[in-house]
Amino acid sequence: MKNLADILDLEGAAGPPTERMLQILTEACRLFATRGFDGVSVRDIAQECGISKATLYHHFPDKDAILRPLVMGITRSLHQRVLGAIPSGADPAEKLRAFLTESARFFEDYRWAFIVSSTVFWTDPQARQRRQRIEWRDRHEALLRGILEEGVRSGAFRIADIGMAGRLVLGALNWMPKWYDPKGPLPASAIAEQFHGMLVAGLGAKPGG
Amino acid sequence: MKNLADILDLEGAAGPPTERMLQILTEACRLFATRGFDGVSVRDIAQECGISKATLYHHFPDKDAILRPLVMGITRSLHQRVLGAIPSGADPAEKLRAFLTESARFFEDYRWAFIVSSTVFWTDPQARQRRQRIEWRDRHEALLRGILEEGVRSGAFRIADIGMAGRLVLGALNWMPKWYDPKGPLPASAIAEQFHGMLVAGLGAKPGG
Numbered sequence A, B: 001m002k003n004l005a006d007i008l009d010l011e012g013a014a015g016p017p018t019e020r021m022l023q024i025l026t027e028a029c030r031l032f033a034t035r036g037f038d039g040v041s042v043r044d045i046a047q048e049c050g051i052s053k054a055t056l057y058h059h060f061p062d063k064d065a066i067l068r069p070l071v072m073g074i075t076r077s078l079h080q081r082v083l084g085a086i087p088s089g090a091d092p093a094e095k096l097r098a099f100l101t102e103s104a105r106f107f108e109d110y111r112w113a114f115i116v117s118s119t120v121f122w123t124d125p126q127a128r129q130r131r132q133r134i135e136w137r138d139r140h141e142a143l144l145r146g147i148l149e150e151g152v153r154s155g156a157f158r159i160a161d162i163g164m165a166g167r168l169v170l171g172a173l174n175w176m177p178k179w180y181d182p183k184g185p186l187p188a189s190a191i192a193e194q195f196h197g198m199l200v201a202g203l204g205a206k207p208g209g
Helices: A019-035 A042-049 A053-059 A063-085 A092-109 A111-122 A127-154 A162-174 A188-201 B019-035 B042-049 B053-059 B063-085 B092-109 B111-122 B127-154 B162-174 B188-201
Strands: none
Touching: A019 A042, A019 A053, A019 A063, A019 A111, A042 A053, A042 A063, A063 A092, A063 A111, A063 A127, A092 A111, A092 A127, A092 A162, A092 A188, A127 A162, A162 A188, A162 B162, A162 B188, A188 B162, B019 B042, B019 B053, B019 B063, B019 B111, B042 B053, B042 B063, B063 B092, B063 B111, B063 B127, B092 B111, B092 B127, B092 B162, B092 B188, B127 B162, B162 B188
16 A cells, blocks of 8 residues: 555644554554454554554544544545546546546555545544545545536437436446455556446447447 | 345244344344444344343344344345346346346345445454355356356357456446435336446447437
8 A cells, every 4th residue: 555644634733644643544544444443443553553552542532533534535635636637638538537547546556545435434433524525525426427427518428317327437436445356467447447448338239349 | 124034044043033033133234234333232232122132142142143144144135036036038138137126126125234244244253154155145246247148149248358347237236325315216226227228338429329
């Protein structure tokens, strides 16, 4: 996993996170991803870092304070990075390809954090952070819908229900963490590339094709 | 949610589950789905049922014993029901439609249990039950791949990588519980119907179409 420091949302922090904070966040992230948020105690995290609970509490008041910068950071950074990767002059099919492949690259770079962010959706403990997070998620979904709408206007796409098409695309993408094997033959972006081809062309054979 | 008794996997049980067992399983299911398996205690479940912890322990030795019949039952029943809904004489596109719509109906009938089964995948506490479950899941994925392969042979589908296409279809389907609103305008099967149309025809406009 790439350096979490690049994506964390340390709301109101005076400066960048210390090495110790980054270590705690990184270890907690891996534990949350594999055992679930509620399956991990502060003691587990401290143990994994080789520090005392007191030292951990010196940096974070509770488990939620560790989860928040991860989940908020992932949701916001995913959106910002994908937004930045979409070539403004390209046609809608190219933009959709960029949406898919850059999402996959992001997932590969921050795999554990992405899984945590995706899994805690149902059990996110603080309503406030959930609201903020939903705002970023909504922006991200609106970005995708914008690409699809542009394609319908330009005649590149034929889509009856933009919202449904967006959910089809996001389902394919967001399900990837459940089965993707980083040691497998294909990088995540190559899989996203294949998904793009199938989503645009469809699985059905074309008459005379 | 429909009666859980129809899908539970009560391995080695002498007879059908008692009313009390069903109540415990149903309440636990809803709690696991909304708070996560590790976020729910035996005390929480007993409280929700209006019984003592001792009464609960009389029926189930621990939390895992409540989770197992749900998760195993869902995974097996989903496969069996979808398998039974696929018309043997139909063409592959029709079979794919039946796979999608019957999965969606099953999800609607057993929404909480489906969410529990999908969510605990990462944190399933007992390796044995996970192995058994993976066998049913593998059979289910093989059923889908079989339909896609049949379509490629018959010329109905044009698919470069059957495994990838299967994951695209399952992603769209399995992501549905994350956003589906039972009070929304469309039943799950109508959404699956739309997904089927988009997956087969593709989002791209056809030349001259």
